[in-house]
Amino acid sequence: MIALFYIAGAIAVIATVAVILQTNIVHGLLYLILSLLAVAVIFYVLGAPFAAVLEAIVYAGAIMVLFLFVIMMLNLGQHTRDQERDWLSPRGWIAPSIMAAILLGQLLTVLSSIDYDLVPEQVGVMEVSALLFGPYVLAVELASILLLAGLVAAYHLAKTK
């Protein structure tokens, strides 16, 4: 199982790097979907099948479809591909790379000091639901209020007079 974790993790990292480097926006989006599915596999391996399936249904299956939907409407061609290529100039990489490397170093030091357990326990659908409607019910309600606000705003913006 732990081999699966490392393979899925490597795919997630490579796919996410490819999202940034890809100049064709549709291909970039495909890599992002791949990365999300790899994260779903990681969740599954770590004993959270419900979170894994939700990752696939909600992120890979619904949100990314809407992204693709918008890209289809925009009709982006060679012009945006050239623009992307200009933005990805080597000079622009220097400062973010240094900062990201520092953060990665810090993260590795913190992670190496944690004593983690490699045999995860299974968290099924029942346990997640009991938590969502038990101790975290306030967070669920707040999230639904946020979604409702988004819905009302979208309705207002889309309304034609």
Next chain:
Amino acid sequence: MELEIGSALSIGLILGVVIITAALLITVERRLLGFWQERLGPNRVGWFGSLQVVADMIKIFTKEDWVPPFADKFSFVIAPGIIMTVVLLSFAVIPFAPNIGVIDSNIGVLFVLAMASLGAYSVMLGGLSSDNKYALLGSLRAAAQMVSYEVFMGISLLGVVALTGSFNMREIVESQADGWYIIPQFIGFVIFLIAGVAESHRLPFDIPEAEQEICAGYHTEYSGMKFGMFFVAEYIGLVLISSLITVLFFGGWLGPAFLPPVIWFAIKVFVFIAFFILMRAAVPRPRYDQLMSYGWLFLLPLSLVNLLVTGVIILSTQ
């Protein structure tokens, strides 16, 4: 039946049977449509036209497999593969009989929903990469239709899941031993049936590929076996939806003991396949905006009310 759940032999057999059934359905559908529309249908090749599928396959394999020069080749080539992969993967969680199946998963129902939502990419990428206005229109329609109907499909299943107390398909079948869920969950069944037709975009909801309006929709530019994969995947999707209805609402393999369980499963699935073909012969296609408003304004509230009432009944009888 010496097969074990998940053995390589049973996986191979299930895949083979599913694909061969889907291929045979091409002929069966044309014959049944002919019967219901009072014409002959294909009856020349083989016994009563039974070898028509072989002729169709030879034709489709030997056709020129053409990729348009203006298409985005990467997306164009992988699009038909995505839909084949996700529909075949969905069969992994379907319990065909007490000892036949690929995996026995606790998230079975959710897995099917996840695969159905990934199937939308095939249609969208196929249309987008073709760089053709009809294909783009078709895939825009497909995306909106599939994302919308997925919602009602998921909610309509939750009544069954709540009654069973599990997402495991095998447990869902076993809990129907004293009564199929079609009776307590009739509304859920109807919504699932409609959403299933929309999800596999078959007539009357084949608006993404409506020939009279937008050529062939998202697969306008496809030919040869790439088109064949879209075509066969649609039939596999039909078998999948029929199997899901059988498992969730009609007791799966359960039936009187004079026939083996897997035969009962096959009979029930075939009845639903025939029903879907009859729908194709009998029901006209709605307009696109009618389809969307029907879904969001009628099916969504209905499925929510169904879930709410089911919950109240379960809580009050406990």
